Amino acid sequence: MFLLSTALALLLGSGPVSAGSLRDIKHVVIFMQENRSWNSVTTNHVQYFGTMAGVRGFNDPNVQVNPDGLPVWYQQVDPDMSNDTTTLLPWYLGYQGGNSTDAIQCMAAGNNGYEESQASLNGGLNNHWARNNTPWSWGYFKRDDIPIHYAIAEGWTAGDMYQEAQITSTNPNRVTLVSGSVNVPGGPQTPDQGGVYIDNTVTPGCDSYNINCYPLKWKTIFEIYEEAGVSWQVYQDKDNFDDNPLARFEQFQNASSSSPLAEKGMAYVGLDSFYGAAANGTLPEISFIVGPAELSEHPPYMPKDGAWLQKKVVDAVTSSPEYTSTLLMISYDESGGYGDHVIPFHSPEGTPGEWMEDPYGIFGKLYVGPGLRVPFYMVSPWTRGNRVFTERADHNSQILFLEQWLTARGYKNVQTPEMVHWRREHMSNLVNALDLDHPDTSIPKLPEAEEPEMSSGSYVGTANCEATYTEPRPPVPYGKQNVTDSLFFEEGYKECVxxxxxxxxxxxxxxxxxxxxxxxxxxxxxxxxxxxxxxxxQRWVVHYSSGEESQIFKLSSALDGKWLGPRGTLLPADRRNNAAEVKITFRGNGHGYDLQYVNSTTIALDDQGEVRMNATKGSEDGYKVWSVTYH
Incomplete structure (x- = not known):
């Protein structure tokens, strides 16, 4: 919190006059797609981006090892699934080659619902994706399957610790994006305001477990922004996959057709209106894009069709005369039944608004979120350049960013009281992803996107794929895996922010x-x-030492496992307990990181390459930190 507050203070004007500011941003575009996880295709970071160079993916040196001695890469396989093995490693869905790489575009993996997702996480062991979801949940895509996604993420900044807000399906996650809550007991809402919203239900009333009470009645961020005088618009067509989260709220359902809530939040103004406004430089301060079903990437809808839409949105933003003052955030609502190897960062047991007794009587006490990592990238002049944003974030982070940004622009009363308190205190506000002092308006060259197939005005690519490949899911490679092939990753690097x-x-x-x-x-x-x-x-691994959020680490060498000790000493690999604690501080805005022992001794490198201790920290920039993946 201190780091974020310090960064914000600098952004709001306490730094040099020449420094950039959040005020430089005039337009924010929010675009959320459907149902992919980081590992799976690297859309959900592992499904979508687990093989990408320089991110937390299949080259993770801190992967969780469970009490059975196995890293979470190894998912449990029961005899009724296969007698050829007892575990399943991550596997490339297109491993058969040939037409299989076309077929997997329209395949579905598993179930993204509350029950299946919690069962797959298995109380934090995270080893039941094959068993309690499907073995295809542990599959992934590579760059050639989703080249547009890779190019956008690498052209700007990808967040590899961005999580879905709730461990469940679409509607609760999208509701969180526009309100900060699903009304878990102990949060800001009262029981008569709807929820606990952990399902996609749109049936009025409560279900048989007396939850998922609908419609929802607490205040959304757009009502707060409307009252503050912020301009905003939801851009959607009538084919919107019912993905507009504002439609879940009673006040929007009952709004008169001439009211701002209806005209800005519920009207079908069309995506062409967004493209036109971007081209004319007339976008509102906040644009919220809801794409059509067939381009949403929700399995079995194809990633390549969603890529075409993503590129169209990116091209509209980057070719706008207002690109120099525009930020586009692209995210995914939830994991879509695909797994991820990173155990969700979440609150301590009993945290109000976060933990509850499982209403279905299956899991006991559990946290509702944050959940699995999902793909997230930020397109703007302040995020240019193949960087990885390493802070813990979720859908609440986009709200937190909007609040910081609008406050910097002089708006009052834009902080929502509806957000669950723990999220506000512990999720990133995304400000550190931006280098406001050094904007770069150059545009990377993106690959050409294949235009989705259409017939009689409708998108038919997925239907044609399913007709061509009646079983698009490949055979599961039980007993035929090796670690090197399964944990494939590209070599390369990204700059950390x-x-x-x-x-x-x-x-x-x-x-x-x-x-x-x-x-x-x-x-x-x-x-x-x-x-x-x-x-x-020159390769190092950081290990949490004084708590996951302390920014205090112990450092080990990738070469031989030696630990960094006091005053620049290196200790044998078996002396972790004697390793020194190092505070790593991000300066922000292109000024790098400081490394300092917890006793305040600075670890400095001079311009001759000499390591010096007790050096007085000057005004010069700190370390650049690179996240690297090499075999």
Whole structure:
């Protein structure tokens, strides 16, 4: 919280006059797609981006190892599934080659519902995706399957610790995006305001368990912004997959056709209106895009069709005369039945508004969210350049960003009282993803997107795919896997921005040098940095030491497992308990990171590559930190 508050103070004007500001942003575009996880295709980071270079994916050095001695890569396989193996590793869905890579575009994996998702997480062991969902839930895509997604994420900034807000299906997650809650007991709402909303129900009243009471009656962010005088518009066509979350709220359902809630939140103004406003430079301050069903990427709707829509939106934003003052955030509502290897970051047991007794009587006490990682990337001049944003975030983070931004622009009373308190206190506000001092308006060249098939005015690509491939799901490779092929990842790097979290190999560079473990040595040193940041001697792993949110870590060398000790010493791999605690602070706005022992001794690299202790921290920039993936 201190880091975020400090960053915000700088952004709001306490820094140099020449520094950038959140005020430089005039337009924010929010675009949420459907049902993919990070690992699966790297749409949901692992399903979509688990193989991508420089992110927390299949090269995770901090992966959870369960009490049975197995990392969560190994999912349980029961005899009724196969007698050829007892575990299933992640697997490339197009492993058969040929037409199979076309078929998997229109395949569905598993179930994204509350019950199946909680059962797959298995109380935090996270090892029942194949057993309690489907074995296809543990499959993934590669770059060639979703080249547009990769290009957008790599052209700007991807967040690899962005989580779905609720461990369940579409509607609760989209409701959170526009209100900050699903009304779990103990939160800001009262029981008569609807919920606990953990299902996609749109049937008036409560269900047989006396939950999912509908419609919802608490206040959305857009009502708050309307009262504050902020301009906004939902852009949707009549084919919107019923994905407009404002339609879940009674006040929007009952709004008169001439009211702002109806005209801005419920009207079918069309996506063409968005493209036109972007081209004319007349977008409102907040644009909210809801795409058509066939382009939503909700399985079996195809990623490549969704990619065409994503590129169309990105092109509209980047070719706008207002691109120099526009930020586009692209996210996915939930995981779509695809799994992820990272155990969700969540609140302590009993946190009000977060934990409840399972209403179905299956799981006991549980947290409703945040849940699995989903794909998230930010397109703007302040996020340009193949970077990875490493802070813990969820759909509430987009609200938190809007609040910070609108406040910087002089608006009053834009903070929603409806957000669950724990989320407000612990989810990133995304500000650190932006380098406001060094905007870059260059545009990366994106691949051409294949236009979706149409017939008689309707999208028919998925229907044609399903007609061509009556069983698009490939055979599960039980007993035929090896770790190298299964945990495939691309080689490369990304620059880190935001406070650091576990899950990556990191290179710390400054003044043309990098912190190094040369091997047969007992001291940290500095050696010349490499353009591709590939030297294993310069690779480090951070490990939480004083709590997951303290920003205090112990550092180990990827070369031989040695630990960083006091005053630059290197300790043997078996002396973790004696490793030093290091505070890593993100300065923000392109100024890098500071490394400091908890006793305040700074770890500095001078312009000759010498590691120095007790150096007085000057005004010069800190370390650049690179997240690298190399074999």
């Amino acid at each position: 935001g406070y650091l979290t576990e899950g990556r190999y990191l290179v710390f560079e400054k003044s043309g040098y990098a912190l190094t473990n040369t091997g047969n040595t007992t001291r940290l040193s500095g050696t010349a940095a490499h353009k591709d940041h590939s030297d294993k001697k």
